[in-house]
Amino acid sequence: MKLKILLLTLSLTLVFQNCSIVTSISNSSDSLNSISNSVIKLSDSVNSLSRSISSISGSLKGNKPESLYKTDVRDITALYAKDGLEGNFQKDISKIALKHGISDWEAYPATYIAIGEGLRKAKVEPNLFNRFHTKIENKESALLLKVGYTQNL
Incomplete structure (x- = not known):
């Protein structure tokens, strides 16, 4: 009987640990998606800034x-x-x-x-x-x- 209780306890522990691992992986995935979206927004901002600088530079030089x-x-x-x-x-x-x-x-x-x-x-x-x-x-x-x-x- 003690063996059955021990096995049941071990099984429940493993199940709860797996749930914890899945939750951690899910949270990590959400964090990576958030970081990825931030990088995309930053890239868009840099591209926009670059176009603005090019436009200003061309205007100053009169390079039409x-x-x-x-x-x-x-x-x-x-x-x-x-x-x-x-x-x-x-x-x-x-x-x-x-x-x-x-x-x-x-x-x-x-x-x-x-x-x-x-x-x-x-x-x-x-x-x-x-x-x-x-x-x-x-x-x-x-x-x-x-x-x-x-x-x-």
């Missing part, structure tokens, strides 16, 4: 795609202006446009503004500018070229 394109076109125009825009000028403008994702630079208004700015940057005299300006057949492009040449850099 069109602005970068115009800067490149203006600078190459100023270099070529010394040779009367001869040589590979149009080919180089085309390469710059493609680099910036522009397939038809001649139809892109910012190109002509930037060329005008480049001529001004190179200090091309007004009479030379007018000779170049009159060669532009498209009236809108010619006007944009003049806008770039006459506006303040």
